[in-house]
Amino acid sequence: MIALQKQxxxxxxxxxxxxxRHAAAGGRVVGVLGGAAPVELIEAADAFPLRLRGDPAGPxxxxxxxxxxxxxxxxxxxxxxxxxxxxxxxxxxxVPRSSEQLVQFYHLAEHxxxxxxxxxxxxxxxxxxxxxxxxxxxxxxxxxxERLAEALGSLTGTRPxxxxxxxxxxxxxxxxxxxxxxxxxxxxxxxxVSGQDAALLFLAGQVRPAxxxxxxxxxxxxxxxxxxxxxxxxxxxxxxxxxxxxxxEEAGARVVAEDHDWGERLYDHEVEEAPxxxxxxxxxxxxxxxxxxxxxGVTEARFTALLDAARPDxxxxxxxxxxxxxxxxxxxxxDLLKDRGIPALVLLRLSFFREDPETASKLVTFLExxxxxxx
Amino acid sequence: MSAKTEERPAPPGxxxxxxxxxxxxxxxxxEFRRRxxxxxxxxxxxxxxxxxxxxxxxxVPLVTNTWYSSIIxxxxxxxxxxxxxxxxxxxxxxxxxxxxxxxxxLDDDPERAPYGGLPRPxxxxxxxxxxxxxRITTEWARAFDCPKFFLDxxxxxxxxxxxxxxxxxxxxxLYGTERLDYHVEQIEALIDTAETVTGRRLDRxxxxxxxxxxxxxxxxxxxxxDLIATSRPCPVALPDQLTNVMAATWNRGSQWSxxxxxxxxxxxxNRVEDGYGICSGEKHRLLWINTGLWFNTAFYRxxxxxHGAVFVWSMYSNYFSDGYRKYFEGDSLRALAxxxxxxxxxxxxxxxxxxxxEQQARDFGASGAVMLTPVGDRLSAYGTRACxxxxxxxGLPVLELSASMVDARLWDNDAMIAKVGDFIETRIEGQx
Numbered sequence: 001m002i003a004l005q006k007q008x009x010x011x012x013x014x015x016x017x018x019x020x021r022h023a024a025a026g027g028r029v030v031g032v033l034g035g036a037a038p039v040e041l042i043e044a045a046d047a048f049p050l051r052l053r054g055d056p057a058g059p060x061x062x063x064x065x066x067x068x069x070x071x072x073x074x075x076x077x078x079x080x081x082x083x084x085x086x087x088x089x090x091x092x093x094x095v096p097r098s099s100e101q102l103v104q105f106y107h108l109a110e111h112x113x114x115x116x117x118x119x120x121x122x123x124x125x126x127x128x129x130x131x132x133x134x135x136x137x138x139x140x141x142x143x144x145x146e147r148l149a150e151a152l153g154s155l156t157g158t159r160p161x162x163x164x165x166x167x168x169x170x171x172x173x174x175x176x177x178x179x180x181x182x183x184x185x186x187x188x189x190x191x192x193v194s195g196q197d198a199a200l201l202f203l204a205g206q207v208r209p210a211x212x213x214x215x216x217x218x219x220x221x222x223x224x225x226x227x228x229x230x231x232x233x234x235x236x237x238x239x240x241x242x243x244x245x246x247x248x249e250e251a252g253a254r255v256v257a258e259d260h261d262w263g264e265r266l267y268d269h270e271v272e273e274a275p276x277x278x279x280x281x282x283x284x285x286x287x288x289x290x291x292x293x294x295x296x297g298v299t300e301a302r303f304t305a306l307l308d309a310a311r312p313d314x315x316x317x318x319x320x321x322x323x324x325x326x327x328x329x330x331x332x333x334x335d336l337l338k339d340r341g342i343p344a345l346v347l348l349r350l351s352f353f354r355e356d357p358e359t360a361s362k363l364v365t366f367l368e369x370x371x372x373x374x375x
Numbered sequence: 376m377s378a379k380t381e382e383r384p385a386p387p388g389x390x391x392x393x394x395x396x397x398x399x400x401x402x403x404x405x406e407f408r409r410r411x412x413x414x415x416x417x418x419x420x421x422x423x424x425x426x427x428x429x430x431x432x433x434x435v436p437l438v439t440n441t442w443y444s445s446i447i448x449x450x451x452x453x454x455x456x457x458x459x460x461x462x463x464x465x466x467x468x469x470x471x472x473x474x475x476x477x478x479x480x481l482d483d484d485p486e487r488a489p490y491g492g493l494p495r496p497x498x499x500x501x502x503x504x505x506x507x508x509x510r511i512t513t514e515w516a517r518a519f520d521c522p523k524f525f526l527d528x529x530x531x532x533x534x535x536x537x538x539x540x541x542x543x544x545x546x547x548x549l550y551g552t553e554r555l556d557y558h559v560e561q562i563e564a565l566i567d568t569a570e571t572v573t574g575r576r577l578d579r580x581x582x583x584x585x586x587x588x589x590x591x592x593x594x595x596x597x598x599x600x601d602l603i604a605t606s607r608p609c610p611v612a613l614p615d616q617l618t619n620v621m622a623a624t625w626n627r628g629s630q631w632s633x634x635x636x637x638x639x640x641x642x643x644x645n646r647v648e649d650g651y652g653i654c655s656g657e658k659h660r661l662l663w664i665n666t667g668l669w670f671n672t673a674f675y676r677x678x679x680x681x682h683g684a685v686f687v688w689s690m691y692s693n694y695f696s697d698g699y700r701k702y703f704e705g706d707s708l709r710a711l712a713x714x715x716x717x718x719x720x721x722x723x724x725x726x727x728x729x730x731x732x733e734q735q736a737r738d739f740g741a742s743g744a745v746m747l748t749p750v751g752d753r754l755s756a757y758g759t760r761a762c763x764x765x766x767x768x769x770g771l772p773v774l775e776l777s778a779s780m781v782d783a784r785l786w787d788n789d790a791m792i793a794k795v796g797d798f799i800e801t802r803i804e805g806q807x
Contacts, residue, residue: 065760065764066760066761066764067760068753068756068757068759068760070753070756070757071757097529097530099506100504100505100506100753100754100757103530104757104758106530107534107724107725107726108725108761110534111724111725111726111761112761114726115765126530126532128529128530128532130527130529130557131527132503132525132527134561134564136557136560136561136564137527137557140529140553140557143553292506292507293503293506293509295509296509296510296513297513319466322468322753323466323468323469324468324469324470324505324506324507324752324753324754325505325506325507325510327465327466327468327469328465328469328507328510328511328514329510330464330465330466331463331464331465334464346464346466348466348468349468
């Protein structure tokens with residue numbers, strides 16, 4: 001068996017490799033944007049779900065001709081890939097309505113498709129997800145899921161029926177259960193998994209088939225080592241690249257929890273068993289998918305639960321450039337942390353494309369007293 | 376709603392109906408203040424893009440958060456509330472225009488807040504446009520300890536081209552039956568909530584009458600808009616258009632709005648008949664795109680003497696006639712749902728935004744456009760780049776300006792006038 005660390009190194013070097021192999025072998029690959037696409041349906045339709053990532057080192061010039069610079073950096077990068085043929089090997093891209101950014105991405109892409117019909121862009125499928133907690137939203141979401149199931153069935157020739165969907169949900173639930181063990185392993189007091197390794201494991205669950213990722217999660221204990229330094233919770237914007245976690249851990253702290261949608265938050269709720277598995281899936285994505293459109297009270301409760309579970313020594317809030325949403329949550333969270341005596345650092349305007357040298361120095365300054373206190 | 380509070384000499388060419396529109400807004404506020412602020416009658420704070428018609432029909436006083444925000448800005452209180460936001464930990468890049476009223480409530484300083492601050496409402500109604508609206512409203516409702524209601528509108532999946540040709544009569548096809556079903560059910564729930572918190576019962580016949588009056592007012596505005604578009608020289612200045620149309624929009628459903636649109640249309644028709652133009656040396660007709668420059672509407676007229684350039688259109692000129700009119704038989708609630716379901720999409724999603732504006736450019740004979748992109752307001756920026764691209768491709772030069780919408784002190788009038796002047800000289804006159 002290949003050592004897990006080697007597998008993670010390979011994953012970090014080329015996260016899409018497995019999906020490309022699958023496509024080269026004639027399999028179907030469906031790209032997904034954000035953390036609220038129902039990957040179980042894609043797997044039940046015998047396709048490979050691949051969460052799309054931006055390329056911080058890549059260009060955005062093609063995207064910039066159409067897209068406003070206030071759009072999220074990662075999405076600008078993905079849009080650039082879309083316009084320049086970098087995603088033409090995908091059979092479909094599923095776009096959940098889980099943030100305003102994704103809605104704008106979807107409509108702009110369709111606009112460009114109409115304006116530039118010669119561009120090699122894969123089709124996009126919008127999942128009109130509603131996250132308000134009403135029964136009418138559940139009924140609406142159910143029809144949306146049925147529509148997606150229909151589209152996937154047409155694409156692959158395999159309709160995601162109940163049996164196949166139940167099996168896909170079971171695999172993803174296994175992954176979710178194992179993810180909680182990964183989280184426990186990195187919070188362990190003695191030998192623990194590093195934040196960087198945990199981030200790569202959680203990435204594996206989004207770019208590898210569930211059974212393969214589950215196998216990796218199950219061996220997380222192999223990565224445990226004796227570690228020191230203050231325990232941090234990383235909150236705020238999605239961190240799809242390991243840069244910030246690496247920066248924090250190089251500064252002598254450990255990331256033991258996060259609430260963004262590339263980390264443990266994506267795995268923290270299992271799909272409930274239901275006579276019709278599609279009903280369970282609908283409720284899961286409506287009520288639990290980690291998006292900025294979840295009701296504020298739900299998001300707040302999750303944050304508090306994470307504090308209780310992870311017992312961090314400090315919290316780092318990291319917000320992307322042009323954040324107009326998550327910043328509203330911070331004052332209340334700072335109050336909560338103050339009550340609990342937990343120090344916090346707020347990092348603003350983090351670029352997707354480059355690391356700001358000031359970020360590192362702010363982290364060092366923030367961590368100094370924490371390191372002293374936890375020594 | 377205009378935030379102007381000071382009497383100024385009437386600008387040249389001001390329409391006779393314009394002071395009447397301003398007076399109506401003043402009397403609206405006097406009435407609102409008496410009922411909601413002095414007598415403590417239940418009132419509602421609502422987003423600008425929500426179905427106010429329900430509350431008009433219930434005879435419940437309603438105020439929009441944008442109106443109170445404009446008052447705060449006009450009274451130059453924004454810097455105080457910005458400082459408070461900083462002290463409370465709200466970072467400076469967060470959109471501030473819609474949050475100023477909430478911050479004024481958190482400040483809890485009636486001596487400082489305009490008109491002593493808004494009292495506790497019976498309800499805050501917001502539409503989950505973007506991802507931050509629910510955060511501001513949740514915080515605000517907590518501060519007031521009052522109920523809130525969120526309208527969650529499904530996204531339009533396919534954008535049928537030329538929305539304005541379908542929006543009045545074929546709206547079921549345009550917006551989609553599933554979306555409308557959902558929104559109607561949601562508005563029914565809103566009515567239940569509204570009745571509970573205000574203790575009133577909605578008379579649906581009253582609502583239906585209102586809806587018909589909105590269509591009638593829209594028809595009159597459409598006539599006025601066609602007169603402005605086809606007449607040379609332009610008979611009405613853009614600030615007059617804004618004042619009159621917005622007064623009718625905020626008072627939609629009332630007989631006053633129908634009568635006022637009739638008077639507005641008639642006065643324009645008279646001007647056209649008389650050959651009257653607001654700029655005698657009119658050479659260029661310009662569009663104003665995206666957010667309105669509410670704190671400095673005089674800017675729209677700054678290029679008439681110097682360049683013979685007249686701003687003839689902004690989205691407020693005829694969105695009321697193109698977007699609000701919904702003809703129906705029987706179910707007025709479904710027509711109401713159709714009105715509010717895609718309001719933002721029509722104005723901000725690339726193909727719909729660009730298509731509509733291209734049409735206006737053709738109809739109004741525009742030779743250029745100025746597009747205002749608000750700083751620190753991501754939501755209002757979306758769609759602008761594709762729109763600019765489409766207009767330029769159609770042969771219409773576009774100048775993009777960026778400015779803060781909440782802090783008038785940051786507006787460098789001389790620099791902005793120089794930019795637009797240069798644009799007219801190089802891009803419009805240069806290509807003529």
